[in-house]
Amino acid sequence: MPEDTTQKRRRAPAMSPEDRREAIVAATVPLLFDQGANVTTSQIAKAAGIAEGTVFRAFKDKQELLATCVQSVLAVDAELALLDDARQAATLPERLSWAISAVSGYLDRMWKLMSVLRDSGYHPDHQKQKGPPVEMQRISEGVARLFEPDAADLRVDAELAARLLLGLVFTNRMQGDGFGDSAADTDQLVELFLHGVLRGDR
16 A cells, blocks of 8 residues: 555644634734724735634624723833833932933824724723822832932932823923924923023022
């Protein structure tokens, strides 16, 4: 009997459900920034290199996938890591420069996503909560730690200093008439925050 030379293809190891979900989210996020909620599950499947039915095995529906993608984009783990790295800087102005860069990048990413989703008619169903979002609270705590080595020289406590700095950064990153064209750069923000807008001694 002739030997069967047919080669059976070896299947790649199956992804765990969590890994599959993460891969689909990673493929979907760039599409969200481009098309907002108008992106189709067919386009998502093509970008992820999977069958469309696989999307619905990983997520119960498109809404759940979109909500998971929004959570992924709004996560602040990368920014918190940058703030931890900033603690190595020798001076407060240097540490604050790192902080402003990290926070500005986060705000730009958040606003860009929210804008494209809003324009495409998507309105996240956020649970009602009191106070600022958890993500911004975590960032504020990370920024506050940057003030601690200079606590003795502060006129306010580190937590308040962090909130005031974030308020300044937030306002500076706002887009709209009169804001985008006159936004201060990082060094200007640090100088203004630490020393005010008046020339010389008060």
